[in-house]
Amino acid sequence: MLSLEFLDLSKNNLSGVIPKSLETLLQLKYLNLSINILQGEIPTGGPFKNFSAQSFASNAALCGAPRLHVQPCTNSTEKPNSKKARKYVLKYIVPGILSAMLLGTFITLLIVRMKRNEEVATNAILLPDQHWRKVSYQELLRVTSGFNESNLIGTGGFGSVYKGTLSNGMEVAVKVLNLQLEEAFKAFDSECEMLSNIRHRNLIKIINSCNEVDCKALVLNYMPNGSLERWLYSEKFCSLSIIERLNIMIDVASALEYLHHGYPIPIVHCDLKPGNILLDENMVAHVADFGIAKLLGGGDSMTQTLTLATIGYMAPEYGREGIVSTRGDVYSFGIVLMEIFTKRKPTDEMFDEEMSMKQWIANLLIQDAIVDIVMPIYSRKRQIKILCGRGIFYRPLWD
Incomplete structure (x- = not known):
């Protein structure tokens, strides 16, 4: 030396x-x-x-x-x-x-790494001003043809989503908040804060925003294949293969891993469900709707809230006591994972106080009968065709 x-x-x-x-x-x-x-x-x-x-x-x-x-x-x-x-x-x-x-x-x-983390956090905060701008209500009217019903993609608890086309030909999704709901203002602020600071291939991206007295809206990436919920339950869409279902859940897991561990401050989504999982043109999943997401700052592993998530997907401690933690997102992920392979909602009429979805799946696993639930979703011949078409050596799916 x-x-x-x-x-x-x-x-x-x-x-x-x-x-x-x-x-x-x-x-x-x-x-x-x-x-x-x-x-x-x-x-x-x-x-x-x-x-x-x-x-x-x-x-x-x-x-x-x-x-x-x-x-x-x-x-x-x-x-x-x-x-x-x-x-x-x-x-x-x-x-x-x-x-x-x-x-x-x-x-x-250690010092170098701490400085890098500070730079990442600083860059994340500065990034939005460099990559997206505020738009006016008049611009939103123009790109959505006056919020025409023919462009309506869907509605949620806090507002509606319309398809729009920017002047450069780019298709976008315009999420307009219902200003008659007080919770919508909080959801708008929360979603702006979250989406402006995070960047990941499996998270929805914010492009523009409108923050006027009579209009609160977000301009997001348009997902041409809609939500996972529509693919699971709409008769207009063909069934998803086993491989496609697995790939979607891997994408969702990657998004949660980034939110919980890849950002300087852990982020809890709080409302993970098929309706908030959107699919792009390549069937890549993107987690959306951060209206009730929470930041776990100050080294906390959990926090509390009075905002309720969707029944059936929220963790028991969330519903009973309003406790928010990354474990709650993992619980919701487990429910979606069971739902995507069984095509049964956690609120299905067959589930009650005596039989929950979790208990139902556990019983099927014990009886070695899970294939009886998964296989009817997708015809066996078509499943074999897709597997072989992708160069995957076929073996009985229940193996």
């Missing part, structure tokens, strides 16, 4: 002699060997000629020049036994130096 500039080995209970080899550290500007049990002569060459008595204080057996406030060296101490000196160096000094170097490297890497 010829470029070493700073070395502090004080208060380490080090014994033995100070290695003469340290004289070769010509870049060494600071050395602290105080409060140890070192012995022998203090080297005089290289950087040692610049060190003061403070560098060697509280080492009673050291000797050297008077300016270092140690005893003068005698013949007996000037030439210690070479084997003993080598033993002390190998046993104490070298491990001490290596430990100090490793500790310094670790601290440096």
Whole structure:
């Protein structure tokens, strides 16, 4: 380590002699060997000629020049036994130096990583102003043909979503909030905050926003294949294959992993369900609707809220006590996972206090009868055709 500039080995209970080899550290500007049990002569060459008595204080057996406030060296101490000196160096000094170097490297890497996290958070906050702008109510009227019913994509608890086309030909989804609902204002602020700061391939992206007195709206990426709920239950759409269902849930899991662990502050979606999972032209899933999402700041692993999510998908502790945590999203993910492979909603009439969806699936697994529920969703011949068409060697699906 010829470029070493700073070395502090004080208060380490080090014994033995100070290695003469340290004289070769010509870049060494600071050395602290105080409060140890070192012995022998203090080297005089290289950087040692610049060190003061403070560098060697509280080492009673050291000797050297008077300016270092140690005893003068005698013949007996000037030439210690070479084997003993080598033993002390190998046993104490070298491990001490290596430990100090490793500790310094670790601290440096930790500081660098903390700075990177701060930069990521800062960039995330600055990013929205650079990539999306506010639009007027008149512009929204133009791109949606006056919010024509023919462009209505769907409605939700806080407003409606319309399909629109920008001047550059880009198709978008315009989410207009119902201003008669007080909760809609909170949902608008929450969704703006969340979507403007996060970036992931499996999350819906915000393009523009409208924040006027008589209009609160978000302009989002248009998802041509609609929601997962429509694919599961609408007769107008063909059934999804087993592979497509699995890929969709992998996309959703990736989005949740980013929200919970990939952003500087954990984000809880709070309302994960098929209606909030949108599919693009390539059937890639995007998690949407962050109207009631929560940030877990200050190192908290959970928080509380009075806002209720969708019945059947929210975790028990959320419904009973309003406790919000990442575990609640994982619970909702599990419900959607069971629903997508069984095509049964958690609120199906067959489920009551005695039989929940979770218990129903558990019983089927115990009876080894889960294939009887999954297989009718998609014809066996068509499933084989898709698997073979993708180059996947076919084996019985229940294996």
